[in-house]
Amino acid sequence: MSLLVTGSIGIDTVKTPFGVSKDCLGGSAIYFGMAASFFTHVRFLGAIGADCPFDLKKIFKNRHVDLTGLEVRKQSKTFRWAGSYQGAMNEATTDAVELNVLAEEPPKMPLAYKDSKFVFLANTTPNLQIQLLDQLNKPKFVAADTMNCWIKNHTADLKRLLKKIDCLILNEGEARMLADEHNLITAAAKIEKLGPTVVVIKKGESGSILIQSECNVARASSPCKHSQDGRATKLFVLPAYPATIVKDPTGAGDSFAGGFMGYLAGQNKTDFATLKMAAAYGTVVASFTISDFSLKGLTKITRRNIDSRLNELRKLVHF
């Protein structure tokens, strides 16, 4: 089943204790698309300016990524981000941002994308995420990412979005902020009540938590039998792959989402067992991303490397 991603394409400059990567390819849709392409056919929606030095056709060649939705705007400049990481590299410090094309109209949804069944709305304003989603016919499973500034300053829009999606993928700080709750399990359950049946909380080097409830109260035409006294909820906890080579954490979250959604779309299933496998694949793909700068950790591997590391992860958590 094909998977649509809408998100950013960036020219990144990243500093970590392991070096500097100047003007390299980045952006949420790029990391997501590359990660997801190991598992399924990806429909890519995004915009760049005339200044973009990267040939995305070449970069995604033979990777089952449909670039029909890539807009090159002659009068615009590409999104740029500069960031740095220190110490344990758990969090990026943003040194500079130029929104450029991201501050303009969103890219147009190609007609051929409108029947997309699996959809990932990478981090942007919730209002824009809703606009993009509303252009689709009847998606089967929609996931979105968000961040602290939308949680804080665009709360009403975000809550509208949450009623329209099936899955929210966010990091632990964002989850605590959105749910106004320190305990992450409780926070996930609280977020689920805002709409999505699946909540994935990413904890960086400490792994992830996934919960799935039986039905989506907000989207269901009539409340299901579990919707009264707390919905029946399934929980999965997974440590991160214990990577010893971590050069650049940029894109880890979007790669996780790409592996996660890519696997779901590839299987065309969203039952709990498939969601757990998807989270494990997301974890593994992200561990390759962080092993090198920009896309280098992902472009040098094959699906076979991913499957092999998945089996390793399964053994590492077994007791």
Add this chain to the structure above:
Amino acid sequence: MSLLVTGSIGIDTVKTPFGVSKDCLGGSAIYFGMAASFFTHVRFLGAIGADCPFDLKKIFKNRHVDLTGLEVRKQSKTFRWAGSYQGAMNEATTDAVELNVLAEEPPKMPLAYKDSKFVFLANTTPNLQIQLLDQLNKPKFVAADTMNCWIKNHTADLKRLLKKIDCLILNEGEARMLADEHNLITAAAKIEKLGPTVVVIKKGESGSILIQSECNVARASSPCKHSQDGRATKLFVLPAYPATIVKDPTGAGDSFAGGFMGYLAGQNKTDFATLKMAAAYGTVVASFTISDFSLKGLTKITRRNIDSRLNELRKLVHF
């Protein structure tokens, strides 16, 4: 196989967002002993002053805890600690400490304890840990805890201790400090080179990491075949039990160690499969400790509750 614990007995006052527990029973040996007693016979070594309001005989009644090594010093006062937790309660702030009896001579090792095979040296000065250890005949598996001030200011003593023990159990901040290394897997491997064949890094709500190498170079009479180019190392990663009721994290680390060492001593084995089970039991016991103030989380459960939660944890990480 019986298990010796040496550590503190304290009168604690703890404040958390869920309430205040004034002058309650605490201390590393207390939490450890209670946790370990679900799995094996515990030999308890510690000292209190005449002011101690707790009847330890009553508290440990029917719990297979030998109090021969409990010294009540008429002229002394009991160790006191006051601490508080805020927000996600990941770290305690120490509000007040009175070392009292802990600043005096250590308790005398009873003759009947000298043949102890499994030993836990709770956190105190490394020099004192060595003195206690040297009084034992021929222990089979010795584990110790330590903390930032000994790592920083008693480095030489700590390094002497590490050559004498089999297992170091410490938290992630301490591991990073001791190894001078941000990556925890690499840090664990570096610590292993200082002596212990087993290193357990506790990450609080984010679980734990366990590594075991094939041989103990420092203690072996002749280096084994793995000791040259990096020892063959086995790794286990485990998330914490996803507790939603967390009222007081005090004693979580010592309860983890108690469950871990208690299970090993109960099985009289230290192979990798047993170590992994032990870490899972430690995780589960700690999850009960933090569910209530002081010892209340542990005294209201049975081994059956622990086993049931262990099975739950196994299912939660399965994919």
